[in-house]
Amino acid sequence: MSETLYPKLISDALATVRYPGTGKNLVEAGMVEDDIRIDGNKVSFSLIFDKPTDPFMKSIVKAAETAVRTFASKDAEVTVNVKTRKSAPEPKENPLPGVKNIIGISSGKGGVGKSTVAANLAVALAREGYRVGLLDADIFGPSIPKMFGVEDEQLYMHEVNGVSKIIPVERYGVKLLSIGFLVDRNSPVVWRGSMASNALKQLIEQGDWGELDYFLIDMPPGTSDIHLTLVQTIGITGVVIVSTPQQVALADARKGLAMFTDPKINVPVLGIVENMAWFTPEEHPDEKYYIFGNGGAAELARELNVRLLACIPLVASVGRHSDDGTPVACGDTMSGQAFIHLAHELTDAVDQRNRELPPTINVKVKKS
Numbered sequence: 255m256s257e258t259l260y261p262k263l264i265s266d267a268l269a270t271v272r273y274p275g276t277g278k279n280l281v282e283a284g285m286v287e288d289d290i291r292i293d294g295n296k297v298s299f300s301l302i303f304d305k306p307t308d309p310f311m312k313s314i315v316k317a318a319e320t321a322v323r324t325f326a327s328k329d330a331e332v333t334v335n336v337k338t339r340k341s342a343p344e345p346k347e348n349p350l351p352g353v354k355n356i357i358g359i360s361s362g363k364g365g366v367g368k369s370t371v372a373a374n375l376a377v378a379l380a381r382e383g384y385r386v387g388l389l390d391a392d393i394f395g396p397s398i399p400k401m402f403g404v405e406d407e408q409l410y411m412h413e414v415n416g417v418s419k420i421i422p423v424e425r426y427g428v429k430l431l432s433i434g435f436l437v438d439r440n441s442p443v444v445w446r447g448s449m450a451s452n453a454l455k456q457l458i459e460q461g462d463w464g465e466l467d468y469f470l471i472d473m474p475p476g477t478s479d480i481h482l483t484l485v486q487t488i489g490i491t492g493v494v495i496v497s498t499p500q501q502v503a504l505a506d507a508r509k510g511l512a513m514f515t516d517p518k519i520n521v522p523v524l525g526i527v528e529n530m531a532w533f534t535p536e537e538h539p540d541e542k543y544y545i546f547g548n549g550g551a552a553e554l555a556r557e558l559n560v561r562l563l564a565c566i567p568l569v570a571s572v573g574r575h576s577d578d579g580t581p582v583a584c585g586d587t588m589s590g591q592a593f594i595h596l597a598h599e600l601t602d603a604v605d606q607r608n609r610e611l612p613p614t615i616n617v618k619v620k621k622s
């Protein structure tokens with residue numbers, strides 16, 4: 255039989271959770287709002303944090319949920335609403351002043367190889383001598399740490415001009431931060447919209463990205479509020495859409511493209527990457543089997559007047575190298591070269607795009 259729940263039981267449970275460093279529990283600290291709701295075994299309440307970037311937010315929410323289940327009812331279905339006293343400050347100035355180009359890597363659907371393309375493109379750009387950063391913003395399955403073999407890395411902070419900054423992990427010449435570093439990889443996390451947006455903003459604005467030529471963002475698949483947050487937080491130079499040649503994937507790629515070109519979002523599409531364009535057996539590198547269809551991405555690119563940046567073959571080694579933590583673009587195999595080619599095409603598309611923009615006028619102040 256489940257226990258009968260009532261608000262005092264919930265607030266008593268929350269009073270067992272302490273806010274680190276203050277000696278006060280959540281109730282004493284005034285963090286529990288007076289809106290505890292109970293409906294059968296469903297419990298909801300709000301926790302108020304001082305700022306949206308509170309470093310303990312995630313662990314406190316988790317501890318509050320656990321406390322309710324431990325001290326009130328083990329069957330309770332707990333929903334914690336997170337509120338903040340101060341809303342997230344609007345970025346008044348460019349949060350990434352040292353970054354020249356910000357490129358979103360997006361896809362209409364999951365599983366088409368978006369993260370594989372993002373990881374290998376980052377490595378290929380670094381091999382070409384560019385200064386590269388990669389933010390893994392795929393809240394549904396952050397896979398970049400595994401692809402770079404840095405899943406067990408801890409994040410550290412240091413002071414830059416008196417401000418605490420998160421130090422990106424560096425591998426194969428690429429500076430990396432991932433939403434995956436913020437959660438325990440063994441327990442699946444369902445990010446609520448605002449939590450995910452805040453975490454991503456934090457990684458962008460508090461990351462010590464320094465000077466970069468290319469800052470790649472591995473976006474979540476599909477279309478979501480996260481895309482909006484990213485576009486609003488930083489001025490994205492353009493996006494690359496990854497698709498397989500399958501008609502279903504191309505239909506979703508078309509939707510993704512429509513989202514970015516919507517006047518409300520208005521982000522330039524730099525081009526399409528056709529991944530798994532054909533299958534090549536490793537022992538027969540000259541053979542091509544168009545198992546998912548042939549020419550679909552090229553046709554879509556023509557129709558929508560965007561570039562087809564590259565066609566990447568489906569080769570077992572691409573997946574194997576990702577699993578091993580050494581992206582295939584680190585080497586000089588045929589598929590490694592395909593990503594170097596993609597890097598050339600992308601830099602060309604970005605240069606063209608920057609040439610088309612009105613020139614910035616440098617006004618020099620005359621010294622009197």
Ligand code: ADP
Pocket residue numbers: 361363364365366367368369370371397529530566567568569570571572573574576577
């Ligand atoms: P997404 O980010 O779109 O969900 P992933 O990059 O995680 O997709 O790729 C999905 C799976 O397909 C992974 O196991 C990856 O290793 C594999 N994969 C992606 N591209 C290729 C490729 N060109 N050749 C072989 N395997 C690939």
